[in-house]
Amino acid sequence: MNDLPILCLAGPTASGKSATTHTLAQYWPIEVIVMDSATIYRGMDIGTAKPSAQEQAAIPHHLLDIRDPAESYSAAEFASDASRLIQGIQARGRYPVLCGGTMLYYKALREGLNDLPQADPVIRRQLDERAQEIGWPAMHEELRRIDPDTAARLAPRDSQRIQRALEIFHISGKTMSDWLQEKAQPQEKSHHYITLSLEPQDRAWLHRRIATRYRDMIEQGLLQEVEKLHQRSDLHPGLTSIRCVGYRQLWAYLDGEVSLEQAVEQAIAATRQLAKRQLTWLRSEPGRLQFNCQDPQAAEHVVAAARHYWPA
Numbered sequence: 001m002n003d004l005p006i007l008c009l010a011g012p013t014a015s016g017k018s019a020t021t022h023t024l025a026q027y028w029p030i031e032v033i034v035m036d037s038a039t040i041y042r043g044m045d046i047g048t049a050k051p052s053a054q055e056q057a058a059i060p061h062h063l064l065d066i067r068d069p070a071e072s073y074s075a076a077e078f079a080s081d082a083s084r085l086i087q088g089i090q091a092r093g094r095y096p097v098l099c100g101g102t103m104l105y106y107k108a109l110r111e112g113l114n115d116l117p118q119a120d121p122v123i124r125r126q127l128d129e130r131a132q133e134i135g136w137p138a139m140h141e142e143l144r145r146i147d148p149d150t151a152a153r154l155a156p157r158d159s160q161r162i163q164r165a166l167e168i169f170h171i172s173g174k175t176m177s178d179w180l181q182e183k184a185q186p187q188e189k190s191h192h193y194i195t196l197s198l199e200p201q202d203r204a205w206l207h208r209r210i211a212t213r214y215r216d217m218i219e220q221g222l223l224q225e226v227e228k229l230h231q232r233s234d235l236h237p238g239l240t241s242i243r244c245v246g247y248r249q250l251w252a253y254l255d256g257e258v259s260l261e262q263a264v265e266q267a268i269a270a271t272r273q274l275a276k277r278q279l280t281w282l283r284s285e286p287g288r289l290q291f292n293c294q295d296p297q298a299a300e301h302v303v304a305a306a307r308h309y310w311p312a
Helices: 017-024 053-058 075-091 103-111 121-134 136-146 148-153 159-172 176-181 203-220 222-230 248-254 260-283 298-306
Strands: 006-010 030-034 095-099 193-199 289-292
Touching: 006 017, 006 103, 017 030, 017 053, 017 095, 017 298, 030 075, 075 095, 075 103, 103 193, 103 260, 121 136, 121 159, 136 148, 136 159, 148 159, 148 176, 159 176, 193 260, 193 298, 203 222, 203 260, 222 248, 248 260, 289 298
Parallel strands: 006 095, 006 193, 030 095, 193 289
Antiparallel strands: none
16 A cells, blocks of 8 residues: 555645545545545534545544634644544545645645744734734735745735744845745655546636526525624634635624625635636646546546546
8 A cells, every 4th residue: 555656635725625534435546635624623514615524434533623713833843634534534544635726735745845934913913913003915915025036936915924934034034935945844754646637628617607506505594604703802813724715704894894796706816816827827737637526427537547546
């Protein structure tokens, strides 16, 4: 088992990754290592499209519900956790499948990460307070003056990444670009990874799917889910969990900043932007195998590709 490649089922949000794992499970005894920076949080189920209890009973899933929303989780922690899980799954004679859209986690697992400074909650809160005063586009402009290379890679409203880049500079006095030029810390043991990427041929198809899914989430009780989080005094919009796409927009509604319909439209637009970033990252992925997620037979095509790497 240790010599078999590790399959990574990737793709933008709403591309059908979870459904495809169920098709793979019909042919191999798989266990899923979830590669998602949102489903790690307890109490955030509907908006993250977290696998249901029934789905988790049918296929073992790992790295779900491992953090409280007040806590943090890093790509480096994912790399360590996933490496440990891969060894354990293989030792049981089963097949590990990475599944998700947080591509930084995938990069950390395969290549290691630069030893970036740890997060500083005081500096983060200061940056959040300043952003509330002047807005994230103005914060992006500040970053451009400090670190033009990093700013050029980020959208003016990409609050999480803008904040992290500014935080790194304020902590260390070095820009993120300078840190990233230094050699990454490799993982102790490498595996051979095969990237199976579900991608749409028609971007408009994915956009419609994203809008329908988010409105379905509202019908399923997503607003009530966010209300429970909003009632907690220890949670605030500066936390990574609350800034998750689809959550921060409803949080703004509960804070009285926008109407519910505005929040829903903003969440749909933000999810589309997330999908765009995921696709951009995937298209730079060397050697990925592409599958048209609009094809009703996409999952079977993934199975056919998996047969080249795993014994039937």
